[in-house]
Amino acid sequence: MVHSPSDAPLVLKLDGITKRFGALTANGDVTLELKQGEILALLGENGAGKTTLMNILFGHYVADEGNVLVARDGQRLAELEPGSPHAALEAGIGMVHQHFTLAENLSALDNILLGTEALSALKSARAPAQKKLAELMARSGLAVNLDMRVSQLSVGEKQRIEILKALYRDARVLVLDEPTAVLTPQESETLFATLKKLSAEGLGIIFISHKLAEVIASSHRIAVLRGGRKVADLPTEACDQRQLAELMVGHEITETVREPGHAGEPLFVMTGVSAGHGREALHDIYMDLKSGEILGIAGVSGNGQTMLARVISGLETPAQGTMTLGNRNLDHASARMMIDIGLARIPEDRHHDGIVGAMSVSENLAIEAIRKPENQQYGLLRFSAMRERARKLIKAYDIRCQSEDSPARLLSGGNIQKIVLARTLETEPKVVLAAQPSRGLDVGATSDVHKRLLAARGRGAGVILISEDLDELMRLSDRIAVIHRGHLSAAEPTETLDRGTLGLRMAGHSGKDAA
Amino acid sequence: MSEILEILLSANFWAASLRIATPLIFGVIGALVCERAGVLNLGIEGIFTAGAMAGWMAVWLGAGLWGGVLVAALAGAFFGLIHAILTVPLGLSQHVSGIGVTLFATSLSYFIYRTALPDVSSPPRIEEFEPLNIPGLSDLPFVGPALFQQTPLTFLALFLVVATAYVLYRTPLGLAIQAVGDNPSAVESQGLSVYGLRIGVVVVGSAIMALGGAFLTMSAFDAFFFGMVNGRGWICIALTVFASWRPGKALLGALLFGAFDAFQVRLQTEVGAFIPGQVFLMMPYLLSIAALIVVARKADYPRALLVPYFRGQR
Numbered sequence: 121m122v123h124s125p126s127d128a129p130l131v132l133k134l135d136g137i138t139k140r141f142g143a144l145t146a147n148g149d150v151t152l153e154l155k156q157g158e159i160l161a162l163l164g165e166n167g168a169g170k171t172t173l174m175n176i177l178f179g180h181y182v183a184d185e186g187n188v189l190v191a192r193d194g195q196r197l198a199e200l201e202p203g204s205p206h207a208a209l210e211a212g213i214g215m216v217h218q219h220f221t222l223a224e225n226l227s228a229l230d231n232i233l234l235g236t237e238a239l240s241a242l243k244s245a246r247a248p249a250q251k252k253l254a255e256l257m258a259r260s261g262l263a264v265n266l267d268m269r270v271s272q273l274s275v276g277e278k279q280r281i282e283i284l285k286a287l288y289r290d291a292r293v294l295v296l297d298e299p300t301a302v303l304t305p306q307e308s309e310t311l312f313a314t315l316k317k318l319s320a321e322g323l324g325i326i327f328i329s330h331k332l333a334e335v336i337a338s339s340h341r342i343a344v345l346r347g348g349r350k351v352a353d354l355p356t357e358a359c360d361q362r363q364l365a366e367l368m369v370g371h372e373i374t375e376t377v378r379e380p381g382h383a384g385e386p387l388f389v390m391t392g393v394s395a396g397h398g399r400e401a402l403h404d405i406y407m408d409l410k411s412g413e414i415l416g417i418a419g420v421s422g423n424g425q426t427m428l429a430r431v432i433s434g435l436e437t438p439a440q441g442t443m444t445l446g447n448r449n450l451d452h453a454s455a456r457m458m459i460d461i462g463l464a465r466i467p468e469d470r471h472h473d474g475i476v477g478a479m480s481v482s483e484n485l486a487i488e489a490i491r492k493p494e495n496q497q498y499g500l501l502r503f504s505a506m507r508e509r510a511r512k513l514i515k516a517y518d519i520r521c522q523s524e525d526s527p528a529r530l531l532s533g534g535n536i537q538k539i540v541l542a543r544t545l546e547t548e549p550k551v552v553l554a555a556q557p558s559r560g561l562d563v564g565a566t567s568d569v570h571k572r573l574l575a576a577r578g579r580g581a582g583v584i585l586i587s588e589d590l591d592e593l594m595r596l597s598d599r600i601a602v603i604h605r606g607h608l609s610a611a612e613p614t615e616t617l618d619r620g621t622l623g624l625r626m627a628g629h630s631g632k633d634a635a
Numbered sequence: 636m637s638e639i640l641e642i643l644l645s646a647n648f649w650a651a652s653l654r655i656a657t658p659l660i661f662g663v664i665g666a667l668v669c670e671r672a673g674v675l676n677l678g679i680e681g682i683f684t685a686g687a688m689a690g691w692m693a694v695w696l697g698a699g700l701w702g703g704v705l706v707a708a709l710a711g712a713f714f715g716l717i718h719a720i721l722t723v724p725l726g727l728s729q730h731v732s733g734i735g736v737t738l739f740a741t742s743l744s745y746f747i748y749r750t751a752l753p754d755v756s757s758p759p760r761i762e763e764f765e766p767l768n769i770p771g772l773s774d775l776p777f778v779g780p781a782l783f784q785q786t787p788l789t790f791l792a793l794f795l796v797v798a799t800a801y802v803l804y805r806t807p808l809g810l811a812i813q814a815v816g817d818n819p820s821a822v823e824s825q826g827l828s829v830y831g832l833r834i835g836v837v838v839v840g841s842a843i844m845a846l847g848g849a850f851l852t853m854s855a856f857d858a859f860f861f862g863m864v865n866g867r868g869w870i871c872i873a874l875t876v877f878a879s880w881r882p883g884k885a886l887l888g889a890l891l892f893g894a895f896d897a898f899q900v901r902l903q904t905e906v907g908a909f910i911p912g913q914v915f916l917m918m919p920y921l922l923s924i925a926a927l928i929v930v931a932r933k934a935d936y937p938r939a940l941l942v943p944y945f946r947g948q949r
Binding site for chain 1: 806822826938
């Protein structure tokens with residue numbers, strides 16, 4: 121929690137914003153105010169309309185109703201031209217998108233200068249810009265090597281460039297969309313320290329998040345969106361995590377608890393496995409998954425998790441090393457073989473690798489067992505049997521869809537994940553590979569995923585849980601290993617680890633990346 | 636061996652290389668700026684034809700030579716605008732639109748030519764550009780005839796290479812063009828118009844391409860005839876990849892191709908008695924493919940090339 125500015129003037133007001141996409145109301149009559157020097161957290165589940173609201177503020181979308189009012193340079197609030205990022209920038213609004221908007225083929229300096237100079241200018245004025253940026257960096261503590269090509273910079277540096285872009289244009293309101301999603305815990309702390317410093321200098325800040333802890337630790341005020349409507353707007357002092365979680369979800373939440381487990385014999389073992397090239401390559405991986413345990417793999421994304429999941433799924437053949445399941449050697453395993461011998465694959469990119477969007481829910485539920493007699497006869501599919509099974513699974517896994525015949529792409533992310541869970545876990549697999557299983561899911565769907573994984577563990581399956589969310593890992597895993605630049609540390613019992621230690625290991629021990 | 640040396644040491648060979656390279660320089664510079672902004676322009680072959688026809692016809696109808704150049708550029712800009720509208724705000728396939736523009740521009744050029752001149756057997760000639768005589772430089776021994784006895788359009792092409800490099804790397808506009816070809820949202824989030832930039836660049840790039848066509852009818856030859864562009868536009872598309880989208884390398888690539896072509900013509904007259912002429916005609920193309928294989932494997936494509944951008948998409 122941070123001390124709140126008392127009677128500072130308003131710098132921004134969103135007044136009765138409504139935005140519809142077809143039948144969906146993304147924002148319904150949302151009113152939001154921001155004072156000078158205030159940090160406002162915009163909290164909500166996925167699909168609650170947070171990003172849409174901020175995109176309206178920045179002019180990417182035009183609201184169907186309502187308007188945006190901005191105070192320019194201490195003047196009174198005046199309406200902002202809708203649908204124009206240019207106008208928003210002119211009015212002193214800076215936005216740091218969740219997916220960075222940087223040209224990777226240009227230097228950091230070029231990206232910051234982009235659009236700040238007249239396109240008819242015959243020369244780019246470097247020297248004064250560099251001087252101004254040097255002062256800004258010294259004042260805010262946002263250090264970036266301005267001459268490096270953006271493609272060579274780390275995620276943390278890219279984010280600092282995005283903030284500098286706004287500060288360079290003398291922004292008076294800064295909006296950050298899920299700024300900590302891609303950062304290590306240490307980097308997140310540094311970011312919030314910077315934001316507090318900037319707010320103390322009078323910058324109004326809105327940050328979007330669904331992480332309760334950081335919202336409470338780093339804001340003056342919290343607005344909660346649910347289903348596109350604002351359901352609460354409270355000073356942070358008056359909030360606690362439980363209350364906020366319930367406001368976000370709309371009902372009480374029961375936390376999943378991991379009972380002590382009974383880990384058995386080593387089940388799935390990787391020895392000296394190397395695969396791939398470049399940043400995502402794996403080097404000399406050792407892993408022993410026991411039956412009846414959840415083995416967590418922590419790491420910042422892009423450190424080899426994707427390749428690890430591909431190797432385990434049989435999609436990538438390792439260049440070196442061996443893998444065994446029980447007594448069975450998996451040197452030349454294909455994806456089909458891995459499924460046949462009892463691997464449940466919950467892929468990282470569920471929309472792309474988890475379902476075939478154009479196919480129906482029932483087809484997607486059958487797709488990994490399409491050669492089994494219950495789904496086909498004489499090479500022809502048994503659609504009625506598939507549908508019947510799908511109806512059962514839809515009920516058992518609470519998949520919200522119009523019918524088993526709707527195309528899977530029409531379902532929400534949480535329900536798509538339920539299709540994947542139903543398809544893979546229903547076969548009682550020996551090994552479950554869950555890659556980022558709750559990424560982008562809301563609280564309700566996340567708790568559902570967690571329960572299913574714990575149930576598989578209770579049944580005696582070994583679960584590999586690859587995640588960037590330390591809370592999730594600490595809560596579910598029996599042991600945790602850390603992956604960094606393709607090297608996997610030895611797994612240690614969760615009880616002996618804490619967030620700080622894991623965070624440092626995720627940054628490669630030294631922790632210098634977090635500075 | 637001595638024949639080859641003889642060819643390489645003649646000023647005439649170098650002058651021919653530069654002359655053959657000139658339309659390619661226009662074409663590759665035009666293609667390069669379009670692709671830097673994220674738009675592949677396969678209309679190039681047709682835009683060459685349109686430029687060749689329009690420039691020639693303007694002069695034939697009584698305009699001055701530079702008036703003809705202007706008309707050619709405007710014709711290129713017109714077809715560029717069609718391609719830009721189809722691919723940028725409407726986001727259609729750049730391949731399909733580009734081929735369509737090539738077919739349309741080529742056929743329309745032939746149609747207008749035939750309609751204007753229904754029954755001529757040999758194409759009417761115009762007064763073409765004369766080689767410039769630059770005091771001092773043109774009279775230098777060897778270097779003068781090799782490099783400095785070209786027509787004004789060749790010097791314009793060389794100037795455009797320098798100007799394009801300067802704009803691309805030194806000006807705010809150039810930064811914006813590079814950015815819009817890499818990540819359009821970077822441009823939009825900094826308050827610039829993605830559509831405005833891309834449309835503008837494609838129109839200007841197409842106008843430059845058309846100058847390559849104009850060079851053919853107003854400098855290399857003095858008349859317009861069917862099939863005269865003969866795949867030069869496609870060569871420029873390949874040269875753009877060869878050049879890794881850099882103007883300096885684009886010039887180098889065009890000169891190399893020009894030199895291969897000039898070389899094969901001369902070699903043909905030396906040893907044409909033993910080897911069929913078609914083998915020599917193939918040579919520049921084969922060498923282009925070989926060069927592409929070596930260079931383009933590591934090609935660093937503009938990331939947003941071929942990817943349409945839609946505002947506020949959901």
